[in-house]
Amino acid sequence: MAASALALATPGVALAANNHNSSASSKTANAKNSGTTKAAKAGGSRASAKEAKSAKAGSGSSKAQLQAKSKRAAVADSASPARPARKTARTAAPIQEASGAEARLIGVYELFGRGKTREALAKAQTLVRDHPNFQLAQLVYGDLLAAQVPPSNAMPDTAGIARLRGNPAMVELHEESRRRLQALRERPPAGTVPSQFLTLSTRSRFAIAVDASRSRLYLFENADKGMKLVADYYISVGKSGTDKAVEGDARTPLGVYYITSSLDPRSLKDFYGAGALPINYPNPYDVRRGKTGSGIWLHGTPPQQFARAPLASDGCVVMANPDLKQLLRKVQIGATPVVTARSLQWISQPQAEKEEKKFADSITAWKDARASGNEAQLKKFYLPDFQRASRKPVDADSVLRDELTYAQGKRVQIKDVSYLHWRDTEDTMVATFGEVFEGEKNGRTRRQYWLRQAGEWKLFHEEILG
Amino acid sequence: MPKSPRPRARFSFSPTVRALLLAVAACGTALPALAATEHEDVDRLMQAGKLDEAMTKAEAFLKDKPRDPQMRFLKGVIQLDTGKRTEAIAAFTQLTQDAPELPEPFNNLAVIYASQNQFDKARNALESAIRTNPSYATAQENLGDVYARLASQAYSKALQLDQNNTAVQPKLAVIRTLFTAPPAAGSKGGSTLVASATTTPAPAPAAKPAPAPAPAPVAKAPAPAPVPAPAPVAKAPPAPAPAPVAPPVKVAAAPAPAAKTPEPAPAPAPAAAPASTAEIESVVRGWASAWASQDMDRYLAAYGSDFVPAGGQSRKAWEEDRRARIVGKSSISVNLENLAIKVDGQTATARFRQVYRADNLNIASRKTLELQRSGNQWHIRKESVGG
Numbered sequence: 046m047a048a049s050a051l052a053l054a055t056p057g058v059a060l061a062a063n064n065h066n067s068s069a070s071s072k073t074a075n076a077k078n079s080g081t082t083k084a085a086k087a088g089g090s091r092a093s094a095k096e097a098k099s100a101k102a103g104s105g106s107s108k109a110q111l112q113a114k115s116k117r118a119a120v121a122d123s124a125s126p127a128r129p130a131r132k133t134a135r136t137a138a139p140i141q142e143a144s145g146a147e148a149r150l151i152g153v154y155e156l157f158g159r160g161k162t163r164e165a166l167a168k169a170q171t172l173v174r175d176h177p178n179f180q181l182a183q184l185v186y187g188d189l190l191a192a193q194v195p196p197s198n199a200m201p202d203t204a205g206i207a208r209l210r211g212n213p214a215m216v217e218l219h220e221e222s223r224r225r226l227q228a229l230r231e232r233p234p235a236g237t238v239p240s241q242f243l244t245l246s247t248r249s250r251f252a253i254a255v256d257a258s259r260s261r262l263y264l265f266e267n268a269d270k271g272m273k274l275v276a277d278y279y280i281s282v283g284k285s286g287t288d289k290a291v292e293g294d295a296r297t298p299l300g301v302y303y304i305t306s307s308l309d310p311r312s313l314k315d316f317y318g319a320g321a322l323p324i325n326y327p328n329p330y331d332v333r334r335g336k337t338g339s340g341i342w343l344h345g346t347p348p349q350q351f352a353r354a355p356l357a358s359d360g361c362v363v364m365a366n367p368d369l370k371q372l373l374r375k376v377q378i379g380a381t382p383v384v385t386a387r388s389l390q391w392i393s394q395p396q397a398e399k400e401e402k403k404f405a406d407s408i409t410a411w412k413d414a415r416a417s418g419n420e421a422q423l424k425k426f427y428l429p430d431f432q433r434a435s436r437k438p439v440d441a442d443s444v445l446r447d448e449l450t451y452a453q454g455k456r457v458q459i460k461d462v463s464y465l466h467w468r469d470t471e472d473t474m475v476a477t478f479g480e481v482f483e484g485e486k487n488g489r490t491r492r493q494y495w496l497r498q499a500g501e502w503k504l505f506h507e508e509i510l511g
Numbered sequence: 512m513p514k515s516p517r518p519r520a521r522f523s524f525s526p527t528v529r530a531l532l533l534a535v536a537a538c539g540t541a542l543p544a545l546a547a548t549e550h551e552d553v554d555r556l557m558q559a560g561k562l563d564e565a566m567t568k569a570e571a572f573l574k575d576k577p578r579d580p581q582m583r584f585l586k587g588v589i590q591l592d593t594g595k596r597t598e599a600i601a602a603f604t605q606l607t608q609d610a611p612e613l614p615e616p617f618n619n620l621a622v623i624y625a626s627q628n629q630f631d632k633a634r635n636a637l638e639s640a641i642r643t644n645p646s647y648a649t650a651q652e653n654l655g656d657v658y659a660r661l662a663s664q665a666y667s668k669a670l671q672l673d674q675n676n677t678a679v680q681p682k683l684a685v686i687r688t689l690f691t692a693p694p695a696a697g698s699k700g701g702s703t704l705v706a707s708a709t710t711t712p713a714p715a716p717a718a719k720p721a722p723a724p725a726p727a728p729v730a731k732a733p734a735p736a737p738v739p740a741p742a743p744v745a746k747a748p749p750a751p752a753p754a755p756v757a758p759p760v761k762v763a764a765a766p767a768p769a770a771k772t773p774e775p776a777p778a779p780a781p782a783a784a785p786a787s788t789a790e791i792e793s794v795v796r797g798w799a800s801a802w803a804s805q806d807m808d809r810y811l812a813a814y815g816s817d818f819v820p821a822g823g824q825s826r827k828a829w830e831e832d833r834r835a836r837i838v839g840k841s842s843i844s845v846n847l848e849n850l851a852i853k854v855d856g857q858t859a860t861a862r863f864r865q866v867y868r869a870d871n872l873n874i875a876s877r878k879t880l881e882l883q884r885s886g887n888q889w890h891i892r893k894e895s896v897g898g
Binding site for chain 2: 177194205206210218
């Protein structure tokens with residue numbers, strides 16, 4: 046009967062155990078955060094700061110702990126490698142603003158993992174009282190309660206409990222649990238960013254990256270000193286997974302997008318919860334590859350559900366309403382990029398800068414060719430099927446002439462640059478920047494889509510944003 | 512609550528209770544024995560189903576001695592039996608406040624709450640009951656049922672199932688008299704009341720493989736631990752609790768507890784033994800509660816595959832017969848009294864007085880169940896009446 050509780054709790058144990066070792070270092074990390082966004086949140090639940098702290102985990106010994114068969118073993122494991130764990134904790138990005146509910150759930154796991162079943166039960170009880178629609182919390186609460194039934198009570202509801210546990214939908218809840226714990230245990234290394242974010246204009250104050258394999262959305266704040274992970278949230282993606290190709294395939298697209306609008310929740314069905322943020326799928330690269338579909342949104346959950354299963358939408362990215370509300374306050378229409386990846390790769394900021402420089406050379410070369418007035422020279426930067434988005438498609442040749450007249454002989458400054466790198470079977474770049482002629486105050490803002498062919502970057506699409 | 516049961520605390524009464532009991536004795540103006548008799552009379556009337564008479568008598572008694580906890584408790588039970596839940600809740604609640612050391616009122620409150628689907632309240636009350644007396648088997652058993660029910664509810668919510676589909680109310684066991692009940696008539700007068708209250712410390716048959724409640728086994732006997740719990744330590748009450756449980760309960764209802772009352776004597780008892788007695792008791796009580804709640808699956812599951820029905824009936828015919836007799840009654844109650852359990856390795860015997868009420872039927876009989884352990888489970892192998 047305890048199988049379920051054990052299955053759930055074991056990862057929790059690893060998680061919890063991890064933290065004991067790193068409590069000292071994580072405390073400092075936590076203190077740092079709490080100065081900013083965390084502070085307000087922490088007020089919500091007295092325990093949340095502690096829980097968030099305990100939830101952050103170095104990943105050093107997590108594998109061993111995961112495999113530990115019994116809690117005792119897990120605890121024992123964790124006791125020895127105290128040093129390494131501390132080290133990893135320092136280099137991993139802490140959880141900074143997981144939703145209060147999730148942090149509380151993790152607190153329950155953590156208490157259970159430490160053998161504090163009574164406390165875990167009490168916390169679970171208040172958690173489900175506050176969030177009765179949080180199904181995973183109900184499951185954990187149920188497991189903790191069931192664990193309290195003495196085996197000698199074999200008669201009462203055990204058959205019913207066994208039947209409920211055998212319900213196929215339990216599999217999804219366990220998967221949700223697994224992914225939440227995984228994402229909390231395997232933190233992005235500190236000071237890293239998703240490999241797509243080569244550089245981001247400070248006009249984009251925030252950026253979003255979704256890791257489908259972890260069911261996680263990472264929110265970055267983009268300030269003068271670079272990008273910083275400020276929060277991350279559990280999310281659900283399409284029923285059929287990712288890599289959307291055609292309309293109705295119930296998959297979430299993979300690529301780099303921008304948020305195009307924010308839909309007023311009052312205009313939406315309950316189904317979408319606290320709001321919706323459409324993204325520009327299919328983007329020009331998707332269109333070029335013949336992908337179809339529309340209406341891919343980041344949105345909330347219906348009232349009866351706190352969160353949805355990891356694979357549960359028709360292709361949208363679905364978040365818990367409290368989480369979405371936080372996000373809604375931060376995103377900027379048209380300026381907040383959204384990367385959706387099967388699995389995010391994290392690179393250091395210096396490495397991102399290096400990559401950025403390489404690509405910047407291509408932009409500079411394009412700009413110089415244009416200034417030179419040499420059409421043949423400039424043409425090398427365009428693919429034959431290049432298109433510029435406007436009321437009617439404009440062919441490459443007329444764009445070339447247009448560009449030459451536009452820029453010939455003038456000095457142009459490029460600023461507010463964002464380069465988003467997307468690599469799958471092909472290597473593409475979405476470059477957004479403003480250009481201002483010498484002596485003028487304003488200029489155009491362009492968004493260009495580049496594709497690398499035989500080592501050369503070529504333009505295949507461009508939008509003039511204004 | 513998970514403080515380990517200390518035998519001494521378990522069987523003696525807190526100052527409050529003692530004060531109450533003494534007060535009763537005192538009020539009884541020299542005739543505490545008489546009081547005891549009146550309690551018994553009321554109890555007998557209740558068992559005979561003469562609830563009105565019982566109530567009249569209880570009220571008359573309480574007019575003189577309004578604070579008498581035993582009679583107030585009996586009155587609460589009568590109210591419960593007559594469907595006056597609100598009054599019963601009030602009566603038991605007041606008792607929990609006046610005599611917070613008594614587990615029984617908490618237990619019965621829990622029973623009522625559970626019947627109203629207020630399982631969280633039921634749980635709190637039962638936990639209070641057990642806090643007052645960690646070895647209170649009925650409350651433990653009830654608490655297990657409530658946990659199971661709460662777990663089912665939580666799972667149903669996790670799965671977003673319609674609660675109504677899954678809700679078969681658990682029938683929890685009402686405790687019908689206080690543990691402090693006066694002993695059987697014929698016991699000596701005078702200080703009986705007080706003495707009886709403490710019946711337990713009696714000459715402990717320490718030799719028995721008694722349900723030694725020693726705190727020690729807790730750590731040692733992970734057997735009953737419901738979960739592959741992390742640290743056997745924190746495993747909370749249910750785990751360690753079931754072990755030492757058994758004894759007091761029987762005492763509770765038993766008019767003649769003497770033989771039974773096991774002793775807390777911190778006997779150097781084998782750690783494993785106590786678990787068995789408690790286990791058997793829960794199996795037997797589970798069997799009775801399955802019967803009472805007309806839960807045929809649970810009821811039949813209590814019988815082992817080697818169970819042979821009396822009278823040469825085939826198992827199948829017997830099952831059908833049982834089903835026909837049990838299912839469809841407007842209500843059934845099965846109360847066990849004087850439960851005595853003997854465990855002998857892989858077999859056990861439970862003897863008790865079975866008070867069965869269904870519709871207009873009210874039958875009390877002696878019953879013996881023979882049980883057999885297979886794996887971790889105990890099953891009924893033989894059921895006989897009499898003896």
